[in-house]
Amino acid sequence: MKLTGKFIEKDGKGHVSLIPDEPEDMWHAYNLICEGDSVRASTVRKVQNQTATGSSTSSKIRTTLTIAVESIDFDTQACMLRLKGRNIEENQYVKMGAYHTIDLEVNRKFTLTKEEWDSISLERVDQACDPTQHADVAAVVMQEGLANICLVTSSMTIVRAKIEQAIPRKRKGHAQQHEKGMQRFFESVLQSIIRHVNFDVVKCVLIASPGFVKDQFMEYLVQQASKTDNKVLIDNRSKFLLVHASSGFKHSLREVLADPAVVAKMADTKAAGEVKALDAFYAILQTDPARAFYGPAHVEKANASQAIETLLISDNLFRIQDVAQRKKYVTLVDSIRENGGDVKIFSSLHVSGEQLALLTGVAAILRFPMPELEEDEEEEAAGGELDKDAS
Structure with missing residues (x-):
């Protein structure tokens, strides 16, 4: 994301102009834009023209509109952001107050105006425009006959491909069928890696599986790279890292990213930092529960005593439509x-x-x-039980 202009007044009102460089920038835009904001961007409008003879023709005109945003739709697969709202600036093709939909596009500038830019929104702009934040990781989570090829960016885990193939079981005298099935499966996974992993961007490719599947696949990959003289794979061989996973399903990625060898390899990526913090929380919750709490009520009470060392918070809470609730979480973070x-x-x-x-x-x-927070929790639970008994 490129920042081309920024003007924020002392009271927090102002605008920023941004140009998305890549599809993932749409995720940052989705987190920045809220209902009630205004967005100015280039869009295509269908215009009806009437000739002197009375016949009409329609044509598509590219024009720049400013709309007051009323609804926001984000397509996670296509990384597309669609905004709908009323036109709030004079335009020769669109009447004032008329509804229009704007699709934000890669490499096209948009200007976002807010009545109040809070610290979380300004931080998101800085994060989106900082190239060091895009330390991407690719992951192949696999087991016999199943593989998920994922891209782990600083903000998202995107499944680029899912491969499912039936592998014949090992039977006496028929082991060859199993071997052929695994070779076909490995070839599909390898082609998917070549197709979906950009080695110019990706710092690390995790190959994770239960048992020896990952080792067998890596052996196959090295053989095929040498046989076909695939320079991309040969030059980037050092980026591949073999780690254990309990299964080939996407949810196994959490344990993969928590592996110490993985953390050491990609310590500068945000994904690893998040997983490390969450694992630390779970560990403390088990060993020292009076130092780990979740839920808005307990977290706010802990903050009132200036007791919080690390806060773990979902960006979902900054997208809620209730302005008072959103401000509450921003104030908590500050x-x-x-x-x-x-x-x-x-x-x-x-x-x-x-x-x-x-x-x-x-x-x-x-x-x-x-x-005392644990005691509050127990009292609340006991109160709930009494209410049930009374009813």
Whole structure:
């Protein structure tokens, strides 16, 4: 994402002009744009023209519109962002107040105006425009007959291809059928890697599986690269890293990204930082539960005592339509940072973000134990049981 202009007044009102460079930038735009904001961008409008004889013709005209956003649709597969709203600036083709849909496009500038730019939105702009944030990782999570080829970016886990093939079982005298099946399967996976992994961008390719499937596949990949003289694979062989996974399904990625060898290899990527923080939270929850809490009520009480060392929060909470609720979470983040705490904002489209969503989307690791919060939790649970008994 390129930042071409920025003007924010002291009261927080202002605009930024951005040019998306790649499809993932649409995810950043989706997190920035809220209902009630205005967006100015180039769009295509169908215009009816009437001739002197009374016949009409229609043509498509490219024009620049400014709309007050009323609805936002994000297609996660195509990484497309569609905005719908009323036109709020004079235009020769579109009447004031008329509805129009704008599709934000890669390499086309748009200007976003907000009544108030909060710290989270400004941080998102800085993150989107910082090229060091795009430290991408590719992952192949596989087992016999099943493979998921994923791209793990700083914001999303995208499944680029899913390969499912029937592999004949090993039987006495028929082991050759199993071998042929595995060779066909490995060839499909290899072709998918060549097609979907851009080695100019990707720093690390994780090959993960239970058992020895990953080792067998890596052996096959090296053989095929030498046989076909595939310079891309040969030159990037050092980027491949073999790690253990419990299965070939997408959810196994969480444990893959938590592997110490993987963390060391891609320590500078945001994905690893999120998984590490979530694992630390789970570990403390088991060993020292008075230092790990989740849920808005407990986290806010802990923050009131300046007890939060690390906050784990989902970006979903900054997209909710209730302005008061959104401001509450922004204030929480600002407060924790002012008190010297660390804040990890999890992407809801990332594997670790999906895990955090199961814990209400907000959790905290505390600097010191607060057993009184545990007591509050027990009292609330007991109160709930009494209510049930009464009914």
